[in-house]
Amino acid sequence: MITCQQFVAELQDFLEGSLGEDRHAAAAEHLAGCRDCQAFADSYQKVMQMGRRLPAPVPSPRFLERLKAALEKKPPEAAAG
Numbered sequence: 001m002i003t004c005q006q007f008v009a010e011l012q013d014f015l016e017g018s019l020g021e022d023r024h025a026a027a028a029e030h031l032a033g034c035r036d037c038q039a040f041a042d043s044y045q046k047v048m049q050m051g052r053r054l055p056a057p058v059p060s061p062r063f064l065e066r067l068k069a070a071l072e073k074k075p076p077e078a079a080a081g
């Protein structure tokens with residue numbers, strides 16, 4: 001099972017279908033069970049679609065920063081050991 005951060009890092013490749021079969025399956029599995037990433041992927045696709053209509057397609061880096069910051073706020077699970 002991959003983490004939200006891994007999913008976010010691979011989202012673009014996932015949407016483009018350029019991940020390997022195993023990683024694509026892992027990402028799809030994560031997406032199916034993670035509402036946060038479902039919402040993020042949905043927003044990301046909208047941003048990308050909007051970006052395609054602009055001369056210089058740039059997904060909002062601040063949006064990604066905010067998501068990553070939010071994910072990093074989560075306490076690590078079972079970090080002890």
Ligand SMILES: [Zn+2]
Pocket residue numbers: 003004007030034035036037
């Ligand atoms: Zn997730």
